[in-house]
Amino acid sequence: MINELFFMNGYAVYVLSAFGFTLLSFLSLYLVTKIQFVKEQNRFVAKFGSLNAEKAHSAKSQRINKEILAEATNN
C-alpha cells in the first residue's frame, strides 16, 4: 500500500506535488495571519500598559478591550 501511495501508476510526482503545494500554501497563509494577529495584539497590550490610570480605567470600560487583554494573557 505504501508503494502504491508513492508510485500511483507513475503519477505520484504530479499528485503529491499538487497536494504538497496546497498544504504548503495553507501553512504559509496560516503563519502569516497568525504573526499579524500576535503583532497587533502585542501592540495593543503595550499601548494599554502605557496609559495612565484614568485612561486605562476608561479604556477598560469597553468590553472588547477587556476581551483583547484577556485573550493576550491566555496566549
Place this chain on the structure above:
Amino acid sequence: MFKIFEPNKIFQFTSRAPKYVLFLFVVVLSVGLVEALVLSPEDYKQSDAVRIMYVHVPSAWISLGIFTSITFLSICGFIFKNKNFFLISKSLAPSGFVFNLIALVTGSIWGKPTWGTWWAWDARITSMLILLLFYAMYLIVWRIYDSEEKVYKISTIITIMGIINVPIIKYSVDWWNTLHQPASINILSKSSIHSSMLYPLLIMTAAFALFSLLIFLMKYNTELIKIKNKGLDRL
C-alpha cells in the same frame, strides 16, 4: 438593523472560535486526505492523476464563492453605510486569493499528465487568471490608500468589475471549446461523478471551507484589534 453584528458584540465569539475551527479543520482534512489519496478509486482514463481533482476543484469553488461574497458584502456596505461589511470583505480576501492561486497551480500540475502541457490559454484557465488579478487589485487597494472612503469606493468598483468574470468562469466550458470538460457536478440535475469520488471531493471541500473560515476569523480579529489600537491612540 445590523446591531447584532457589531464588532464590539461579536468579538467575544470571534476571538474564541479559531481554536475550535482549527481542531475541526485538522480532523476533516485528515479524513479527506485519507479518502483522496488512499481510499478513492483511480479513474479509468486518467488513472491516479485524477486525485489532483480533490485539491483543485474545492480550491476553485471556494475562490469563486469568496469573490462573490466579497462583492455582495461590499455592495451591502455601500448601500447600508456599514463599515463592518467592508471589514468582513477585507478579511475574506486573503484566503480567496490563496485558493485561486492553488486552483491555478494544481490545475497546471494536472494539465501536464492529462493534456501534455503545463499551461494553455484556455477560456477557463484564462478567466481564473483574470480573477486572480482582481483579487490582487482588491488586496493592493487596501494596502496603498489611507483614506477609508476612497478604499471602500475603489474596492467596491473592483469587485463589481470582477464579478462579471464569475459567470464567465462558470459557463466558459459550455460557451467555448476548451480543454476543460463540462461540469460533472450539478445541483439541479443528476451529477455524472460516481459517489466513490463525490464523497472525498465533498469532504475536501468541507475541509477547505473550514480553513477559509479559520483565516477569516483570525484576519477579522486582527482588523478589530487594529481599530482598537487606533482608539487607544485617541484617548
